[in-house]
Amino acid sequence: MKEQLNIGLLGMGVVGTGVCQLLAEQREAIAARTGVEIFITKALASPYDDKSAIAQKYGFELTSDIQEIYQDESIDVIVELIGKIDPAKDFILGALAHKKHVVTANKDLLATHGPELTAAAKKAGVALYYEASVGGGIPILRTLSTHYLPDTITSISGIVNGTTNYMLTKMLTDNLSYEEVLAEAQAKGFAESDPTNDVDGIDAAYKMVLLTKFAFGMTIEMKDVSIGGIRGLAIEDIIYAQQLGYEVKLIGTAQKTPKNHVAVSVGPVLVPKPHPLASIKYEFNGVYIESTGIDRSMLYGPGAGARPTATSVLADVTEIAKNKSAGITESFLTFEQPTQIAVPDELRQRYYIALTGPLAAQQQTLDWIDQESILEKKAFLTKPLSPSELTAALSIFEDGRISQIMKVMEE
Amino acid sequence: MKEQLNIGLLGMGVVGTGVCQLLAEQREAIAARTGVEIFITKALASPYDDKSAIAQKYGFELTSDIQEIYQDESIDVIVELIGKIDPAKDFILGALAHKKHVVTANKDLLATHGPELTAAAKKAGVALYYEASVGGGIPILRTLSTHYLPDTITSISGIVNGTTNYMLTKMLTDNLSYEEVLAEAQAKGFAESDPTNDVDGIDAAYKMVLLTKFAFGMTIEMKDVSIGGIRGLAIEDIIYAQQLGYEVKLIGTAQKTPKNHVAVSVGPVLVPKPHPLASIKYEFNGVYIESTGIDRSMLYGPGAGARPTATSVLADVTEIAKNKSAGITESFLTFEQPTQIAVPDELRQRYYIALTGPLAAQQQTLDWIDQESILEKKAFLTKPLSPSELTAALSIFEDGRISQIMKVMEE
Numbered sequence: 001m002k003e004q005l006n007i008g009l010l011g012m013g014v015v016g017t018g019v020c021q022l023l024a025e026q027r028e029a030i031a032a033r034t035g036v037e038i039f040i041t042k043a044l045a046s047p048y049d050d051k052s053a054i055a056q057k058y059g060f061e062l063t064s065d066i067q068e069i070y071q072d073e074s075i076d077v078i079v080e081l082i083g084k085i086d087p088a089k090d091f092i093l094g095a096l097a098h099k100k101h102v103v104t105a106n107k108d109l110l111a112t113h114g115p116e117l118t119a120a121a122k123k124a125g126v127a128l129y130y131e132a133s134v135g136g137g138i139p140i141l142r143t144l145s146t147h148y149l150p151d152t153i154t155s156i157s158g159i160v161n162g163t164t165n166y167m168l169t170k171m172l173t174d175n176l177s178y179e180e181v182l183a184e185a186q187a188k189g190f191a192e193s194d195p196t197n198d199v200d201g202i203d204a205a206y207k208m209v210l211l212t213k214f215a216f217g218m219t220i221e222m223k224d225v226s227i228g229g230i231r232g233l234a235i236e237d238i239i240y241a242q243q244l245g246y247e248v249k250l251i252g253t254a255q256k257t258p259k260n261h262v263a264v265s266v267g268p269v270l271v272p273k274p275h276p277l278a279s280i281k282y283e284f285n286g287v288y289i290e291s292t293g294i295d296r297s298m299l300y301g302p303g304a305g306a307r308p309t310a311t312s313v314l315a316d317v318t319e320i321a322k323n324k325s326a327g328i329t330e331s332f333l334t335f336e337q338p339t340q341i342a343v344p345d346e347l348r349q350r351y352y353i354a355l356t357g358p359l360a361a362q363q364q365t366l367d368w369i370d371q372e373s374i375l376e377k378k379a380f381l382t383k384p385l386s387p388s389e390l391t392a393a394l395s396i397f398e399d400g401r402i403s404q405i406m407k408v409m410e411e
Numbered sequence: 412m413k414e415q416l417n418i419g420l421l422g423m424g425v426v427g428t429g430v431c432q433l434l435a436e437q438r439e440a441i442a443a444r445t446g447v448e449i450f451i452t453k454a455l456a457s458p459y460d461d462k463s464a465i466a467q468k469y470g471f472e473l474t475s476d477i478q479e480i481y482q483d484e485s486i487d488v489i490v491e492l493i494g495k496i497d498p499a500k501d502f503i504l505g506a507l508a509h510k511k512h513v514v515t516a517n518k519d520l521l522a523t524h525g526p527e528l529t530a531a532a533k534k535a536g537v538a539l540y541y542e543a544s545v546g547g548g549i550p551i552l553r554t555l556s557t558h559y560l561p562d563t564i565t566s567i568s569g570i571v572n573g574t575t576n577y578m579l580t581k582m583l584t585d586n587l588s589y590e591e592v593l594a595e596a597q598a599k600g601f602a603e604s605d606p607t608n609d610v611d612g613i614d615a616a617y618k619m620v621l622l623t624k625f626a627f628g629m630t631i632e633m634k635d636v637s638i639g640g641i642r643g644l645a646i647e648d649i650i651y652a653q654q655l656g657y658e659v660k661l662i663g664t665a666q667k668t669p670k671n672h673v674a675v676s677v678g679p680v681l682v683p684k685p686h687p688l689a690s691i692k693y694e695f696n697g698v699y700i701e702s703t704g705i706d707r708s709m710l711y712g713p714g715a716g717a718r719p720t721a722t723s724v725l726a727d728v729t730e731i732a733k734n735k736s737a738g739i740t741e742s743f744l745t746f747e748q749p750t751q752i753a754v755p756d757e758l759r760q761r762y763y764i765a766l767t768g769p770l771a772a773q774q775q776t777l778d779w780i781d782q783e784s785i786l787e788k789k790a791f792l793t794k795p796l797s798p799s800e801l802t803a804a805l806s807i808f809e810d811g812r813i814s815q816i817m818k819v820m821e822e
Contacts (some may be wrong), residue, residue, distance in 0.1 A: 029561070030561050033560060033744060090558075131558075137705035137708060139557070139558035142558060143558075146550070146726065147550035148550075149726065149728045150433065150440070150725040151723060152437070174757075274690070276691075278690075279685070284707075292718075293437075293719065293721070293722035295716070296712065296720055297548060297549060297710075297711060297713070299711075300687055300708060300709040301707065301708030301709070305706070307703075307705070308704065308705045310704070311561060311702075312705075314704075315558045315560065317561075317563075319517050319557065326741075327741060329741075333733070334438075335444045
């Protein structure tokens with residue numbers, strides 16, 4: 001006889017509906033492989049929002065009272081797909097307190113209250129999984145906590161925001177300005193009406209907080225991330241970068257410094273065209289890992305979208321089903337290291353600088369400019385500099401002449 | 412008190428030595444995360460091959476008698492890194508019969524005797540893992556059996572042989588002939604003195620047999636794979652492909668046909684430059700997956716090398732350690748589907764054709780030629796054709812005029 005695993009669903013937006021549909025498609029195959037049949041038996045819905053059609057289609061009950069889900073002893077797992085902090089956080093803490101396993105795609109919440117939620121799950125003896133919170137359909141968190149367990153990661157860099165990667169790809173392929181491409185992305189539903197979280201790098205920073213925990217065992221906060229975005233990026237700079245042999249990408253990076261501290265940043269970066277991250281286009285994401293064992297590796301896939309994200313959610317639920325069947329409880333196996341945040345000057349790197357006017361003749365001879373890279377005196381690359389060295393070097397320019405500064409990734 | 416897991420090591424070549432070294436580096440970190448300390452306690456060595464230096468360095472005993480390892484009740488896991496079929500197969504079957512878990516990197520063996528070994532492991536109630544057998548350091552098998560469990564894969568394509576990808580990259584970047592680059596690869600130790608397994612696609616075919624099982628649940632044999640290689644490939648064709656917008660790669664593909672049969676092939680393929688597989692260079696590998704849930708995703712990393720491969724071996728051993736600690740036994744969770752091999756004409760695709768002479772004028776009007784692609788009448792792409800249609804179409808050329816035919820991958 002097959003075992004059964006029952007889900008209480010919170011959130012029936014795009015991803016929630018995707019989970020309903022995928023589970024209907026995959027229930028039989030999952031049961032054949034794991035011996036466990038998974039059902040959504042109850043879902044939370046506001047009394048002001050008619051979800052009876054979807055409830056009927058997929059055969060579950062609706063309730064407007066979260067307590068009804070908590071008190072239902074037949075429910076094993078609560079899947080939270082509401083997003084943001086309130087009321088998602090209270091719902092998840094309530095679920096854990098009632099000894100329900102939790103699966104969520106909530107990156108904001110995990111990045112800002114991860115340790116509290118993890119501790120609550122541990123105390124309750126239940127699982128807390130959130131694979132879908134980073135990289136949509138990409139299996140990054142589970143893979144970091146299994147395959148990379150016997151490896152030492154030295155840096156992890158990713159394109160972890162699909163909206164901005166879509167915008168950057170479109171700017172270049174269609175020769176559009178930032179404003180034009182943002183308007184188009186908003187019209188198509190790829191960008192929200194308030195695009196702040198995406199274009200200013202905040203969404204990517206949430207994900208880097210989580211990746212820093214999984215890669216280095218260090219718990220950092222959003223304030224520890226140096227955050228920049230692509231707001232107002234000029235198409236000229238993307239084209240200059242192309243001419244220098246680079247793609248401009250919004251890159252999140254967490255890396256160990258020589259002092260073994262961690263430096264975490266998000267911002268527009270010049271990625272050399274042969275680098276695996278350079279060829280990632282449109283809404284796709286990629287996470288690139290450097291480690292002492294495997295060396296260089298990357299996971300690539302859709303960073304958003306109903307079905308990819310729902311697949312990650314379902315992979316988490318399936319893991320819980322397998323574990324229930326085996327009689328064990330597991331969460332992601334992360335580890336603890338003392339959190340030591342690098343000071344900016346611990347790392348040197350090359351920078352891309354664009355000017356509004358030409359370089360003066362004598363300035364071209366400055367030894368911190370990579371002479372090979374000077375592009376018609378409008379843009380150039382520096383040699384590796386620390387942030388202080390960069391500031392000192394740039395002090396010879398009047399502020400108004402510097403129109404853009406971006407980091408350059410090494411090949 | 413920490414638990415302990417003991418390994419009996421078979422094979423102390425490049426990868427075996429890598430496992431010794433990585434385990435020494437990572438023992439403490441693995442123990443901190445899993446609660447289990449892993450040791451190599453005994454290794455099999457020929458009496459004619461002095462391995463006392465490595466045994467002393469890493470603190471294990473040597474024996475020339477496999478029975479001594481089987482009979483040692485303190486040994487939990489046997490790691491087989493000898494390679495090939497004999498005597499590896501007997502050693503593994505012996506280990507399983509003595510209820511030892513087995514970890515191996517042996518693709519030849521798993522591809523040709525996988526079902527027998529899997530059944531023996533199941534019967535003995537022990538684990539059999541072989542992550543390192545496909546894609547070196549890439550976590551492809553474990554990820555397919557976990558994250559992709561609730562997904563339906565429709566095709567899986569990969570660059571799964573590092574030697575040939577290194578050769579193809581070098582031919583293009585250094586403008587070398589096949590013979591020159593093979594000699595160089597052999598001198599550097601990237602290719603064996605008899606390169607047949609690599610250059611004729613046999614090694615890649617072994618890996619596609621395993622990927623077909625993990626992606627589709629179908630058990631196929633080597634004879635079911637349509638195998639081609641890169642032996643004698645002309646640099647001209649690589650350059651023509653470049654001009655048409657493609658990279659030439661040795662690609663293994665397993666895909667479902669519209670009739671739900673599986674078609675598995677290995678051969679040189681024109682990969683469109685924007686495709687994620689196109690930018691994989693030198694010894695790196697990548698496995699590209701199309702599925703109904705996640706859509707398009709890829710795992711990328713080093714396809715060979717002592718440390719990457721040893722990391723995959725150690726990831727398998729670590730999984731066994733975690734499971735021992737949790738009191739359960741697991742192997743890769745694969746599934747069973749009736750094996751239905753496609754007949755060639757179930758699939759249409761585009762082909763690259765190179766000729767030794769020019770096309771006659773009237774031949775240029777043939778409707779199966781993609782007119783856009785004609786390259787100075789030396790090479791062109793066809794429209795999508797079945798193999799029979801291709802044969803019929805090419806019958807107008809004298810055999811001697813066709814110098815190369817390769818499949819073309821769609822973007």
